[in-house]
Amino acid sequence: MMPSLGLKASTSLEQINDRLQYQPNVFEFYTDAHDMTKNGLAHLEEMIKYVRGAGVHNIVIHHPMAYDHHHNEVGVSALKDPDGYQFMMGTADALIELAIKLDVQVLIHGAYSDAREVVAAFGNLETARQVVLDRLDYFQKRGGDHVMIENSTSPIFDFGNPEVEQAVMAHHYRLCYDISxxxxxxxxxxxxxxxxxxxxxxxxxxxxxxxxxxDHHDSLQLGKGRVDWYRVMQVVNRKATNIYEIDLANQNDCAEMLASHEYLNQLLRTKQVS
Structure with missing residues (x-):
């Protein structure tokens, strides 16, 4: 039942232990390029088992957001950036394989914030979006119920955009909806x-x-922005999981995530009583 205490961390044991002391229901791993090496993937596997051993059964692996100082775009051009393409495809395949093995979830971003380079690589927005949809189809087919796709602020894959929403419904993707x-x-x-x-x-x-x-990607603690959380929580899928993806002052202290969870639960309790 939503909302759950869902927390996010890197594969750092210090960050993981900080989160686990609060007994979260959901744990999401933020990964980077270092986690995608042979040793990095082995460490990730051990950390997933460690988190599961602490009693957390809902585990998500976030596909790396960056490669070589650029966003890790699903819509990367295989011709213009073959290394970036190989990284994107290879890491997605590796994480899907790991997710199937360990029965966890992989989250893949449909796009990132700046669409100009992706659109330029394919000539126009429509072609770029179709390339992304074709690749997401591949990931979803390969991973099945172990893959979910997250929305962006990019017009290539932005929820709130009728064309994109029609496409994701037609393709029957399993979705991660980032509210911000x-x-x-x-x-x-x-x-x-x-x-x-x-x-x-x-x-x-x-x-x-x-x-x-x-206005822009500010990643605020719940209650610090303008989202009407009570209304949003009336229409979410209550069978879904969640995490609080908040910018932290200290990556080894998830205080802002905990404050967000308390804010939301207090808001819902107060509204229900009134």
């Missing part, structure tokens, strides 16, 4: 955000709960 991304795409309009979250709820298996002012 949807809010930013919709320019801080809570009515449109609620409509979008509701429309995609049946396909959404995981949420990133994070606040925003609705």
């Amino acid at each position: 991304h949807g809010f930013i795409v919709l320019h801080g309009n809570n009515d449109k955000l609620v409509d979008s979250v509701k429309r995609l709820a049946l396909q959404t298996v995981h949420y990133h709960l994070v606040d925003s002012m609705g």
